[in-house]
Amino acid sequence: MDALTHTLTYTGVRFAYPDRAGAAIDDVDLALSAGELVVLAGASGSGKSTLLRAANGLVPHATGGRFAGEVLVAGRSTRAHEPRRLTDVVGFVHQDPEAQFVVDHVESDIAFALENLGHDAASMRRRVEEVLDALAIAHLRDRDPATLSGGERQRVAIAGALAAAPGVLVLDEPTSQLDPQGADDVLAALARLNADLGTTVLLAEHRLDRAAPLADRALVMAAGRIVADGPPVEALADYDGAPVVLRLGRLLGWDPPPMTVKDARRYAVGLGPLGTPETRRATGAQGAPIVRAEHVRVQLGGRRVLHDIELTLHEGEVVALLGRNGAGKSTLLRALTGFANLAHGTIERHARVAYVPQDPNALFSAPTARAEVAATLRLLGRHEPERVEQWLNRLHLDAVAERHPRTLSGGERQRLAIAAVAVGGAEVLLLDEPTRGMDTPSRTALEHAVHEHAAAGGAVLLATHDVELAARVAHRVVVLGAGDVVADGDAATVLAGSLFAPQVLRVLPPLLTLADVEAALCMP
Amino acid sequence: MHALTAPEAASVTRSSSLDRARVALTYSLVVLIGVAAFGWPFVTSSQALPGAEHGGDAWLWAALLGAAVVGALVIEVHRGAMRGAHIAVLGVLSAMIGLLRLARLAGGGNAMWFVLILAAVAFGPRFGALLGLNAMAASAVITAGIGPWLPFQMLAAAALGALAGLVGHATRALSPRPRLVVLAAYGWVAAFVFGLLINLWSWPLIQDGGALSYAPGLGVATTLHRYWSFYVADSLAWDAAGALLNAACILALGAPMLAAFDRVAHRLAPVTVWE
Numbered sequence: 137m138d139a140l141t142h143t144l145t146y147t148g149v150r151f152a153y154p155d156r157a158g159a160a161i162d163d164v165d166l167a168l169s170a171g172e173l174v175v176l177a178g179a180s181g182s183g184k185s186t187l188l189r190a191a192n193g194l195v196p197h198a199t200g201g202r203f204a205g206e207v208l209v210a211g212r213s214t215r216a217h218e219p220r221r222l223t224d225v226v227g228f229v230h231q232d233p234e235a236q237f238v239v240d241h242v243e244s245d246i247a248f249a250l251e252n253l254g255h256d257a258a259s260m261r262r263r264v265e266e267v268l269d270a271l272a273i274a275h276l277r278d279r280d281p282a283t284l285s286g287g288e289r290q291r292v293a294i295a296g297a298l299a300a301a302p303g304v305l306v307l308d309e310p311t312s313q314l315d316p317q318g319a320d321d322v323l324a325a326l327a328r329l330n331a332d333l334g335t336t337v338l339l340a341e342h343r344l345d346r347a348a349p350l351a352d353r354a355l356v357m358a359a360g361r362i363v364a365d366g367p368p369v370e371a372l373a374d375y376d377g378a379p380v381v382l383r384l385g386r387l388l389g390w391d392p393p394p395m396t397v398k399d400a401r402r403y404a405v406g407l408g409p410l411g412t413p414e415t416r417r418a419t420g421a422q423g424a425p426i427v428r429a430e431h432v433r434v435q436l437g438g439r440r441v442l443h444d445i446e447l448t449l450h451e452g453e454v455v456a457l458l459g460r461n462g463a464g465k466s467t468l469l470r471a472l473t474g475f476a477n478l479a480h481g482t483i484e485r486h487a488r489v490a491y492v493p494q495d496p497n498a499l500f501s502a503p504t505a506r507a508e509v510a511a512t513l514r515l516l517g518r519h520e521p522e523r524v525e526q527w528l529n530r531l532h533l534d535a536v537a538e539r540h541p542r543t544l545s546g547g548e549r550q551r552l553a554i555a556a557v558a559v560g561g562a563e564v565l566l567l568d569e570p571t572r573g574m575d576t577p578s579r580t581a582l583e584h585a586v587h588e589h590a591a592a593g594g595a596v597l598l599a600t601h602d603v604e605l606a607a608r609v610a611h612r613v614v615v616l617g618a619g620d621v622v623a624d625g626d627a628a629t630v631l632a633g634s635l636f637a638p639q640v641l642r643v644l645p646p647l648l649t650l651a652d653v654e655a656a657l658c659m660p
Numbered sequence: 661m662h663a664l665t666a667p668e669a670a671s672v673t674r675s676s677s678l679d680r681a682r683v684a685l686t687y688s689l690v691v692l693i694g695v696a697a698f699g700w701p702f703v704t705s706s707q708a709l710p711g712a713e714h715g716g717d718a719w720l721w722a723a724l725l726g727a728a729v730v731g732a733l734v735i736e737v738h739r740g741a742m743r744g745a746h747i748a749v750l751g752v753l754s755a756m757i758g759l760l761r762l763a764r765l766a767g768g769g770n771a772m773w774f775v776l777i778l779a780a781v782a783f784g785p786r787f788g789a790l791l792g793l794n795a796m797a798a799s800a801v802i803t804a805g806i807g808p809w810l811p812f813q814m815l816a817a818a819a820l821g822a823l824a825g826l827v828g829h830a831t832r833a834l835s836p837r838p839r840l841v842v843l844a845a846y847g848w849v850a851a852f853v854f855g856l857l858i859n860l861w862s863w864p865l866i867q868d869g870g871a872l873s874y875a876p877g878l879g880v881a882t883t884l885h886r887y888w889s890f891y892v893a894d895s896l897a898w899d900a901a902g903a904l905l906n907a908a909c910i911l912a913l914g915a916p917m918l919a920a921f922d923r924v925a926h927r928l929a930p931v932t933v934w935e
Contacts, residue, residue: 154931200930215934503919540923 142208143304143336144168144191144226149205151186151195160186162360164205168338170303173330175347175368176340177375178357180547180575184308184340187357191306191338192226193219210303223249227297229307231546231573233289233314236296237281242273245281246296253300267295270333271325285461287318291325298329304336305329312342312546312573315461315601323347342547342575345379345604345639348372349395369393377576380604380639383650387657400643410644410656423451426595427472427489427564431481434464434471441467443619445481449564449595454586456606456627457599458636459616465599466494468616469566472597487595490562494569496553500541505533505548508541509556516560527555530588532581546573551582558589565589567598571605583609607631607638607648679739686732687786690793693724694815698857701864701874702883721811729793736786745928746787753779753791758798769851769902772799774909775917776817777824777847782921783928785825792821812861819857820850840914847906855899859891 146166152159161183168174178184189195193214196203207214210225219228230236239245243264250260268274271291281289290310297305307326311319327350329335341347348354354371356364364371369392372378381400385393388407394400425448432445441464449455457465470476472483473491493499502508509524528537531551536544541552550572558565565586571579586596586609600606606613606627613630615623623630628648631637641648647656736742756775763771776795780788796814800806827846831839864874872890874883 150935154926196930196932196934198930199927200932202933202935204935503916 142167143170143210144338145208146187146190147206147208149190149203149207151190151204152202153186154200156201159360160201161190161357164360164362166355166362166365168304168336170336171330171334172352173327173337173350174339174353174355175344175351176338176355176357177342177344177372177377178340178575179377179577180545182357183360184357185545186360188228188306188308188338188340190214191304192222192228193217194228220252223302224253224300225302226304226306227294227300227302229290229293229297229305229310231309231312233286233293233310236293237289240280240282242279242281242284242292243268243277245292246299249296249299263299263301267298270298270329271295285318286314287321290314290318290322294322294325294329298335302335304338307337307339309340309342309546309573311347317460319343319346323350326350342377342573344372344377345381348379348382369395380650381643384640384643384653387650387653397639397642400639404643407644410647410653422453423593424486425449426451426485426487428484429468429472429481430483432468432471432478432483433480434467434476435479436467436476440479441619442471445471445619445621447472447614447621447624449597451563451593451595452590453612454590454596454598454610455612455614456610457597457614457616458601458603458606459599463616464619465616466568469568469597469599472564472566485564487563488561489564489566490557490560491566492553492557492568492570494572496549497542499553499556500549503540504538505541505544505552506537508552509559512556512560523559527559530581530585531555532578547575547578550574551578554582554585558585563594565594565596567596569600570598571600571602579605603631603636603638604649606636607641608651679735682735683732683739683741686728686735687789690725690728690732690789690815690818693721693728694819697721697812697815698860701860701887702880725793725811725814726797729790732786732790743928749783749924749928750787750791750794754794754798757791757795758800758802761795761799761803765901765905768898768900769905771905771909773820773850773854773902773906774847774913776821777843777850777906777910778914778917779921780821780824781828781831781843782918782925783825784925785822785829788821788823788825789818790821792817792819809858809861812858816854816857820854823853824850836915836918840911840918843914844907844910847910848903851899851903851906852896855895855902856891859895860887863887863890 145168146164149164150159150162164187176184176187186195189199190207191209193207195201197214197218209222212222212225214222237245238248246264246267247260250263255263268277271294273288273291273295276284276288276292281292284292294305294307294310305326311322314322323346326337326339330337339347339351348368351368353366354364354368355362356371356375364375369382372382373386373393379395381394381397384400385403388403390400390403394403427449429445429447432442433440434442445468447468457468459465467476469491471478473489474483475491500508502511506524506528509527510521513520513523528534531554533548533551533555536548541549544552550570551574554567554570570582574582583605586598590596598605598609610627612625613623613627614621615630615634615636628646631641631648632646638648640650640653644653647653733742733747737747753775757772760775761770761772772795776788776791779791783791793814796810796817800810800813824846827843831842834842866873872886872893874886878886
């Protein structure tokens, strides 16, 4: 293959951030062919973002540091070209849909990049129309980005990055902050761009269940190096964040392994019935009620957000709260904490309640992660350094304990917020979207912490879009719809047959998780 | 006439000697305007008397200053010394400082200065000068304090911002606590310097023939002596309160604020080593 067919190449790239020991990416050789859709996987801190930022020269131009090797995009080296000189050949979309708008008008925001490149009005008009259509967001053209949903915002951001017609589009976890519907919309738009316009797409993702089936090729990074590169089925075979169905196929020896639920079902038909193991979901064994909401109604700005909520949390229980955006999940958590005025109804609390909001940035005030956790105890008038260390350790934050909270990655910030709130020892933990932006090891650490907390007699209520998480950790699942509880029962019953069903349940009902499948296989 | 065509302009990404010369010229212009605006009472002869008010010439000074600020920003951005992020930080800090000017002490002084000083220490003298100019302009809009005194206030704030940046450079090797003490001392001094400079705009206007008043053609030494006496009588106590406020604020809030500014400054000025 020659340079003409490659739109993006890395040759012997090594990069170290200033004031950080060790290289963030090391010895990276990579060539992307025109028209490829490549998904990049790897744990937090494995170098995914650094690799992506090197594509348009943000690394090292915007960060500083030591850079060796060369990145060529459309024949231009990032050594000689700053990011602003590359916007016409490579588009970049960030993780945070809130952080990439300049103008409070969708159409103008998309035109902004073109204006800066000196396009004339006529060609700007044409380009803006084209990208509005390509992303199917023409109906949003006169809106203010701040009023859009996360998925819509991300599609507007992608349109902005595409306006200058770059051949390469680089996206850093564009769906990690989105609900499943928004994530689906964004990924579908990317697949369409790739198929119709031939745009080369390089996409970093934690949640591979949806992205991997769309990709031509997958890369896995670990400790700054690319450790696997090939078709997704092969490259992701040994990756612990691989799609659930792929891991299921591996567990059951299906070959070639399935990438979608549809593929997996075909194998499952030939499989005899598996036993249903005794799981941890012992619904009868509930402890005493610890928080009880009765007839709770909450109005916000004249709009009734919660109608008539009945909900009880018991000691030793993990409850997942599901529901689409705007269903009232966050409001319910705030009401249970005491942060929302009740228009009607009562909330009894028999223990201390602690709440971690969706956007943890607002919580941080200390100069280091360790100090942040210690600050909670200090405010409670306690000095227990061993408790601080215990929570840092429990949520795998030891390595970043001395870093400034705002320099942490999204998943790390989320875990830090949970540690800083939970360290106070409240019996009831209310977590709003706790796994946003988290990779598999972090999520596993969180799941362990949640279980330990419940096993010690506490209760956890987590609002989440992640049904796989709900299937793994929850004893009970509550579904909210337009401010009402529309389902409340043990996890297997509520999740079964709904659109919320986790992938394992859709392939091998009534089993919910890979752990259930493993247990079933071990049965005689 | 030297004009860069578009492709040529696009190829200029790093500072050229021409740009450096332009930067030096622009900042020199600001310094020159400042020296002329504040220094003229000391060197005028008895014949050359400006009108009894600054009302006419102040707007010219303000326009010149505005042009110099815009020119400096354009050149700094063009030569790559300032990025969009710098401008954003400059704008946000200017607005914040402008608002803080509303927080006044009864005895004199206000809360804007310590923020200006700490920001200039972290971001450097040139940024400090621009921040002083901008913050004063912003605060004038916020406090509706626009008048012939505005260009003098802008210049004085720019001088103090630039000086704070130099003090920041000079004290960089110190450990945090002693450095904070030096900065607090600078904040203390800065209140008097600002008072000394800013009284100069109005002092020559009051020519009542008294022992403390300005009269043209007295010579540098006598004029200086009269002005000092006027300052001590009229403004010293007021500025002393401001000086204490500055020093107290820097000592109390300097460490966390400087840490936050330094973190941003660090990110705004990346150093890349190509291997």
